[in-house]
Amino acid sequence: MTALPTSIDAVETLLATQGYVASRALATVVFLSLKLGRPLFLEGEAGTGKTEIAKTLATALGRRLIRLQCYEGLDAASAVAEWNFAAQMIAIRTAEGATDRDALQTELFTEDYLIERPLLAAMRPQPGGAPVLLIDELDRTDEPFEAFLLEALSDFQVTIPELGTIKAPEPPIVILTSNRTREVHDALKRRCLYHWVDYPSFDRELDILHARAPEAQETLSREIVAFVQKLRREDLFKRPGVAETIDWAKCLLALDVIALSPEVISDTLGAILKYQDDIQKLQGSEAKRLLDEVKRELVPA
Ligand SMILES: Nc1ncnc2c1ncn2[C@@H]1O[C@H](COP(=O)(O)OP(=O)(O)O)[C@@H](O)[C@H]1O
Ligand SMILES: [Mg+2]
Known part of the structure; x- marks a missing residue:
């Protein structure tokens, strides 16, 4: 695991080793985001290097990159975790005739039957240190999902009704991007450090x-x-x-x-x-x- 950079210059150098040429302003918010443990919200036209910076940062820091690609209709379940219905059905079939139905019920809603999606994965400890969580193209989702994210990112925890709350032992490095096809809500932006990624000089x-x-x-x-x-x-x-x-x-x-x-x-x-x-x-x-x-x-x- 690579230690976090200790200065803006160090961020610039770290990114440059991966072929990413950051402006001073971008290197500054990246540095602050790492230092303060705040999510980084990057907005800008398509093709200006927003997605790339998350990938570059993960590689440069030797962290796992977890990507949540946003789309219209994305809901909390698809972002956090879903129950593996097929596996649950098989378990029920196999247990048919068994007397202890309560035990079965409990067992069906354990991690064994859970399909982990990006937000849950990002709350888990990772071998190389806290992962980089890329929430890409947030402008494609809708407001209810934003509200849900706001909660997840405030405490770095997610709740699965049948299981309870899972909290990240170490907060992930979070980068959100938007191509600004619509305005993202102020409340979410306020949780983050904000930077407009402009076309380069x-x-x-x-x-x-x-x-x-x-x-x-x-x-x-x-x-x-x-x-x-x-x-x-x-x-x-x-x-x-x-x-x-x-x-x-x-x-x-x-x-x-x-x-x-x-x-x-x-x-x-x-x-x-x-x-x-x-x-x-x-x-x-x-x-x-x-x-x-x-x-x-x-x-x-
Ligand atoms: N500052 C930069 N340094 C190096 N490559 C860059 C930079 N900005 C953009 N790129 C290149 O442009 C491509 C597109 O960037 P991307 O991150 O996908 O744009 P966006 O997510 O903003 O739409 C990347 O694959 C990368 O090769
Ligand atoms: Mg992108």
Whole structure:
């Protein structure tokens, strides 16, 4: 088990060893969240590295990553634990004719028949130390589930009616993410440290590309980042995230491209733009205009 980082610099270094390039502000909230044992709430556009930070932190700290992927209709049972009905039925069948029905009843609602889901798993002691609990894309669930989470995260415990309350001996490291398709309730946010994960600056995105697509030549990497940064300022239905920058670089590398051209861009736009309207807008003269700007600006003064 790796000890928790003792400074903001140490957080930056720890993440960097895993190829994650954090801004100073993000490294600061991560540090505080670890130090104060508070859940971290990360909000931001898709593809800005919110999910990745939880994965990176788990790997870097040698902790187990437990992920609760949220979706519409997610309920407490699916998040905490469910009874294994099939196994219970078999036990009942096997015990048919047995006289001690009360004993059977009690036995059916023990841990042997419980299917553990992420929230319960996160409250259990783990060999490498408290796990990293990633509650991903919270904005996809509904308010009742948020209220339920609020309770679970306040005391780091969950209650299973038939079994009782299970409390984490050591609180998990909790990271919640939201793509902000709706506002998450204030009460839940108040329990957490909050950080808006923005698109990275040119320099930081270039560092990310160096870390994630090191094979790309410097000139090409700079062109890619500069072009994507410009694209984000256009009026698009869906702006490209960092994930798209990396994907695009990999596509260009696979095509042996050494420098951007309007043709190359229009042939590979699908790697960065995922809506036909956006692609159409950018094809042809618009892509050329942006690229001309990029080439002009990247020429050293
Ligand atoms: N700061 C960063 N450093 C390194 N890689 C990053 C960074 N931000 C994003 N990425 C890359 O972008 C990809 C998408 O990030 P992800 O965490 O899935 O985005 P989100 O959860 O915010 O939608 C990741 O797989 C990772 O490779
Ligand atoms: Mg995500």
